[in-house]
Amino acid sequence: MNKAKNPVQAVQRTIDIVDYLRNTGGARVTEIADAVDVSKGTAHCHLATLEQNGYVINEGNGYKLGLQFIDLAHHAKAxxxxxxxTTTEVDALAEESGEMALFTVEEGDDGVCLYVARGDDAVRTEVYVGYRTGLYHTAVGKAILAFLPAERRDTLINGMRFEPMTPNTITDPRTLRDELERIRKDGIAYNHEETIKGLVGAGAPIRDQSGTVYGAISVIGPARRMSDERLTNDIPEMIRRAVNIVEINITSL
Structure with a gap:
C-alpha cells in the first residue's frame, strides 16, 4: 500500500485496532492495548467510538468487528x-471447471480478490473476498500486470518486494518482465505452484476496447488434477469464453 506522507496518529491507531480484531477474531481491551502499544484507557476510547458507530461490538468477553463493515464492503464493490x-461468469466458470474461480482487481499495488466461486471439486484455500496478494506470483496478478500501461507496470515492478512464496516463485524483475511479454502474446497467464505448493492456475485480463484493464479472472486447482493439457488448453478456453462475455457487456455500460 502507498505510504502517507503525514499520517494522522489517532486514525492509524484505530486502523491498527481494527486490523488486530480482524486477525484475532476478537480480544479484550488489555490485549488490544498491548498489541497496538497504547494505554488501556486510550484503547477503550477508540473502541467505544467504533462501537458507537457499529464498527465493533462488545460481547462482554471482548470486542469483535461489527457488521457495519459489511455495509462498507457493499458500497466499495458497487x-x-x-x-x-463478472461474478455471474465466474460462477459459471467454477461450475464448468469444477475448480475454484476468482475475480481480482489491482488496487494499491496489490491484487484484491473481489469474488470467489467454488466448483464441486474445488480445493479449500485461504483466499477470500478482500484477500490481498502480490501481483507477481499469481495468474490473475500477472494477467493484470502484463496489460497495464507500460509506465504503470514499470512503477509497480520497480516497487515490488519479491518474496519467494514457494521454490517456483519468480523473484527476479527481469524474469518477470520476460514472463509478462509472453502473456501479452498469448493472452493467458499461469501460476505454476508459485503461490502455494501443489496449486496451479490460469488467468486472463478483462479489458475494454481501448485496452483499459478492469481486472482478471482465473481458475485454480491442484497440480495432481491439472494435467498439462487441461491447464494449457481446456481451462484457458473456458476462461477466454467467460472474459469474452464480460468484455462484450462492458461496451453497454
Whole structure:
C-alpha cells in the first residue's frame, strides 16, 4: 500500500485496532492495548467510538468487528461497474471447471480478490473476498500486470518486494518482465505452484476496447488434477469464453 506522507496518529491507531480484531477474531481491551502499544484507557476510547458507530461490538468477553463493515464492503464493490456480470461468469466458470474461480482487481499495488466461486471439486484455500496478494506470483496478478500501461507496470515492478512464496516463485524483475511479454502474446497467464505448493492456475485480463484493464479472472486447482493439457488448453478456453462475455457487456455500460 502507498505510504502517507503525514499520517494522522489517532486514525492509524484505530486502523491498527481494527486490523488486530480482524486477525484475532476478537480480544479484550488489555490485549488490544498491548498489541497496538497504547494505554488501556486510550484503547477503550477508540473502541467505544467504533462501537458507537457499529464498527465493533462488545460481547462482554471482548470486542469483535461489527457488521457495519459489511455495509462498507457493499458500497466499495458497487464502484466496480462490471461486478455483477463478472461474478455471474465466474460462477459459471467454477461450475464448468469444477475448480475454484476468482475475480481480482489491482488496487494499491496489490491484487484484491473481489469474488470467489467454488466448483464441486474445488480445493479449500485461504483466499477470500478482500484477500490481498502480490501481483507477481499469481495468474490473475500477472494477467493484470502484463496489460497495464507500460509506465504503470514499470512503477509497480520497480516497487515490488519479491518474496519467494514457494521454490517456483519468480523473484527476479527481469524474469518477470520476460514472463509478462509472453502473456501479452498469448493472452493467458499461469501460476505454476508459485503461490502455494501443489496449486496451479490460469488467468486472463478483462479489458475494454481501448485496452483499459478492469481486472482478471482465473481458475485454480491442484497440480495432481491439472494435467498439462487441461491447464494449457481446456481451462484457458473456458476462461477466454467467460472474459469474452464480460468484455462484450462492458461496451453497454
Amino acid at each position: 464502484r466496480i461497474d462490471i461486478y455483477d456480470v
